[in-house]
Amino acid sequence: MSPKRYLPILQWLPGYGRATLASDLLAAAIVTVMLIPQSLAYAMLAGLPPEVGLYASIAPLMVYAVFGTSRTLAVGPVAVVALMTAAAVEQVAPQGSPEYLGAALTLTLLSGLILTLMGLARLGFLANFLSHPVISGFITASGLIIAISQLKHVLGVEARGHNLLELLVSLGGSLEGVNGPTLVIGLCVLAFLHVARRWLKPGLGKLGVSARPADMLTRAAPILAVAVTTLATWGLDLEARGVAVVGAVPAGLPPLSLPGFEVGLWRELWVAALLISIVGFVESVSVGQTLAAKRRQRIDPDQELLGLGTSNISASLTGGMPVTGGFARSVVNFDAGAETPAAGAFTAVGIAIAALLLTPLLAYLPIATLAATIIVAVLSLVDVKAIRHTWNYSRSDALAMIATIGVTLGHGVESGILAGVGLSLALHLYNTSRPHSAVVGRVPGTEHFRNVQRHAVETDERLAILRIDESLYFANARYLEDTVMELAARRPGLAHIVLACQAVNVIDASALESLEAINARLRDADVRLHLAEVKGPVMDRLQHTEFCREMSGRVFLSTYDAWRALHGESDGTPSPPGAIGLPLR
């Protein structure tokens, strides 16, 4: 239990040198420029004042530098979590009210506590129950909802709703109120950001700019859009012509805040906090692992829970909102050469300076610009091709994905993710409850046994060898009974059934009772039951059971041993002594 386990900062801080400092400072400067518009935009997406986004990008980054295990993860507000925050908090308070802000802080605290407790209890594996197709479908659907929810800001109209239908109906009803100058700003920023993403980097490359600076310049496009549209709005006095702007933002460092502790509010928010925690954790760990592997580093998922948990707790105490590791900004941090979490701490200093000095400049920043930034960012997350791709590989996975997308779009983010997890678990259980099995026969002249329906193999009408391609547990135990008894009923001449168990990793108590029942029923029908290729750990357990004592047949080391003994027997040749109860390894 060394402190290094819980304080990863102790692993890198002692050896921190000047060269590392220079790399980290450069990366921090670049990430700061990228993070300022993102922080403002995601706070707006969560229905919170813009400065909340800045506050959430200061303390959490410092805390993550102490407790996090990824060297390059950039923590802060992210789009999907901001959307989930809005969906949860709108259930308990109206947007814009002090109660809304308070509930958001409580949600952040709850999420931080949940992550921290999961980390202490080493429950990181729970995130594994979100399958890739469910995450992918959820992010695609959330991206679509976010993009459409932001359209109102680009059009300069009012609209609201939690799912696709509500949003579209609300937008459709308000189209006559479109504000011209807002639309022009929105479309220009959209076009500019789209062009920057698509053509700026290759264009700069053709002009002789090397790849890395070209990429950095591309990433800085949003801050350029912010600067230009703010100047234009101020210079042309567009606010008077109906362009909505961010308005007065208080300058200063984050305030100390105390989230509410009312039991009722906690009860209303804990499910949302749990889902936000797990979604944020999964996103963060995927990014962290991908980047760590590129440098042969490792991250520790359970310690990551502690890192993200303490970051969120710090966010809730400094007027912030839920945070997690973001994909785009972590890649930028990595590419810009960040070497330690100190880069994150330096980014926090950069954002703090912005919060102190630059907020007056935000007064004229058009909301349409922020909305356009969000739209371009989230549309890059939408991956419709993945549906066909997944469908071609696995129908079950595709069904879970389509359900996640459908419910998220049609009902909301929380039900979407719950439906996806529920359906993927149900389909997995359904699939393993009807395991593949095959009657096998001997490939002539060899010790190999293959499916009698696929290959020309030797068989014996008094002997059936059944290969089972799944662990035996309660959900398929009765199915095994059916399969074996059907085989016995179909072949009246049968004297021996051998279960070949090379793919059976576990036999649970239900399957054991099924084996006992099969053994007894086969005995009543004068058929003997044998096992072959039972694995060591499985045999260790079976050895001391009633089943093993009662079994009418034997346990053979290999399928071939069983064939030799039982096929020989029916030929009249003497059977060799069988190896009973010998584990395979």
Place this chain on the structure above:
Amino acid sequence: MSPKRYLPILQWLPGYGRATLASDLLAAAIVTVMLIPQSLAYAMLAGLPPEVGLYASIAPLMVYAVFGTSRTLAVGPVAVVALMTAAAVEQVAPQGSPEYLGAALTLTLLSGLILTLMGLARLGFLANFLSHPVISGFITASGLIIAISQLKHVLGVEARGHNLLELLVSLGGSLEGVNGPTLVIGLCVLAFLHVARRWLKPGLGKLGVSARPADMLTRAAPILAVAVTTLATWGLDLEARGVAVVGAVPAGLPPLSLPGFEVGLWRELWVAALLISIVGFVESVSVGQTLAAKRRQRIDPDQELLGLGTSNISASLTGGMPVTGGFARSVVNFDAGAETPAAGAFTAVGIAIAALLLTPLLAYLPIATLAATIIVAVLSLVDVKAIRHTWNYSRSDALAMIATIGVTLGHGVESGILAGVGLSLALHLYNTSRPHSAVVGRVPGTEHFRNVQRHAVETDERLAILRIDESLYFANARYLEDTVMELAARRPGLAHIVLACQAVNVIDASALESLEAINARLRDADVRLHLAEVKGPVMDRLQHTEFCREMSGRVFLSTYDAWRALHGESDGTPSPPGAIGLPLR
């Protein structure tokens, strides 16, 4: 789609002969004698008037003879389902009220509809998710609750409660009101039935009575107890001395009844109806399969759903209560020589005659006698030893069993069964989310590969072979990533990792993405990823994926092929051509 599929009666009725008739009539007579006291007792256990039990033993038996696939299953009220009925109906109406009776009919109808729909949708497999330990624990706990709930009738006091604590507190508070004559009757019947179960059969055997008639006489002990105590109560006028009796029971055939169709009531009862359906179905199918196998017959679980579903619908239309196949009476039916479901129809005629003619005799039947019958019957279901037995074999199964018993005793039957199912699914998923895997090495001089930690094997510091003992799916996909990346991080000299997949029955989309990520990360770290022993169906799917095209290494037919190619390579000897993409079978 032949009518024989949905009307199993067509399979046996055309060939029905005189010998079969004689066997069936004898079995029906014996089962009728056994069923009369059981029907009365289980109706009382469900909080319903005694005649309801008789009504539920007439129409359902006739309907099951038409639609059921078991030749010997005896359908009717059973103890556990009666307890679940009382627990459910008491939530919506007070015992003894007309609403209580109406709600019980609605519950019966709902259960019948659910079973029928499950049969039409071929959802029989859902019953598989009740594991053996959960069923066993549930029956043990229900047996204890039933026995203790009936103690009040033996003592002649009032007591009520849905769980152990409530029942014991209520009983304890009412002990001063114990009725002497009632207690004497109750204890005498308990002692008599216990002795009959324990010693009558061996005793008769010693007197030269052969096994089958001795068994039949033993089974008739309850009707003897009913007759003697009824006579005693009438002769000694014990009712005047405080002995509670069944009282006036209307004579006649079952009335036509119309269950209520209020939406609110259906909504309140459907979860209970679903649980009753599944528990009843599981009990019935287990008995039916056991008996069918003894004669090498088969039952069809999906058609059984239709048989039980229509039986329950008929019960709800003829003033009955939920029914299912009972264990004890089916065994008696089988042992008495029943050959076709006609035996059940004849039993129904016997019960109908009893309902017409014998009900006046029931007026003096002491309730304590029925309670004692129930107590002796259900205590034989209690199996405490099974807990230790299961614990020794599998901790997970034992935990699910203990949770089922604990929650059933402590909170109630519905929560008990739900807790058991939930916990057993969660433990199963948890176990498969951390699969066993082993780094293996070559047993010198052979083609076999064994765990390096258990055996003295050849290894190669540039080559690691990892055997995975579980199908790869979303819950363990990330665990695989961790395992492989940790292996790569721990052994810096590594150039090749081979995944040996002989126990991998499925690779789902999440696991495929994990393999892609592993491949990419290993490539970044200059390690090549290979597969070996991939099964045919798994390889069929992998072949057309991006992963297969991008993979840095090869697919080997066997682990030995991989060893030869990659171990040879590091020796400087030329590597033989590898077999790429060849499925194993």
